[in-house]
Amino acid sequence: MDLEAADDRVAELAQAFVELAGALADGYDVVELLDRLIRHCVHLLKVDAAGLVLADASGTLKVMAATDEQARFLEVLQLHADSGPCLDCYRSGQPVDVDDLTVDDDRWPALADTIRHGGYRAVHAVPLRFREQTLGAMNLFSTKPGGWEPPMARSPWRSPRWRPWPSWASARLTAPCRWPSNCRPP
Numbered sequence: 001m002d003l004e005a006a007d008d009r010v011a012e013l014a015q016a017f018v019e020l021a022g023a024l025a026d027g028y029d030v031v032e033l034l035d036r037l038i039r040h041c042v043h044l045l046k047v048d049a050a051g052l053v054l055a056d057a058s059g060t061l062k063v064m065a066a067t068d069e070q071a072r073f074l075e076v077l078q079l080h081a082d083s084g085p086c087l088d089c090y091r092s093g094q095p096v097d098v099d100d101l102t103v104d105d106d107r108w109p110a111l112a113d114t115i116r117h118g119g120y121r122a123v124h125a126v127p128l129r130f131r132e133q134t135l136g137a138m139n140l141f142s143t144k145p146g147g148w149e150p151p152m153a154r155s156p157w158r159s160p161r162w163r164p165w166p167s168w169a170s171a172r173l174t175a176p177c178r179w180p181s182n183c184r185p186p
Contacts, residue, residue, distance in 0.1 A: 034065035051075035054136035089125035100145035
């Protein structure tokens with residue numbers, strides 16, 4: 001990546017955070033905010049689709065956002081099967097990377113088949129955390145096989161303390177319940 005392209009990516013990332021922070025500051029709808037987050041991730045991370053699950057107050061995972069119906073279907077399928085990269089990521093609190101589903105399909109055979117039939121060849125799940133608590137996970141789907149690396153060296157994505165939203169806003173999402181009254185289920 002040349003310097004000019006890197007500057008453009010940094011500007012796009014900064015704009016995405018400004019937009020998300022603005023939505024939090026203005027009073028927000030959680031589903032709309034998460035939808036914006038995954039759309040920014042798809043654009044900025046150069047993946048083809050994304051889905052996001054969050055745990056409700058009882059710890060049950062719910063699909064909160066997806067870029068399209070296929071991604072939403074794959075998230076729902078994982079929840080019903082109680083298996084898949086997003087669930088493994090949520091349970092372990094660690095990223096789960098499957099660089100090629102045609103090679104690495106023995107962890108979730110039926111799910112890997114369904115993901116491949118949907119046109120995706122790779123999936124990468126990223127935990128969403130607040131302090132030491134994993135609140136959910138985001139799947140990033142790609143139609144091309146291969147390893148996924150965040151767009152910036154030493155990216156905060158791999159850090160256990162990375163937050164998908166500003167720390168000053170996290171209290172609003174978790175206190176006292178992770179489901180604010182203005183949240184509408186998908």
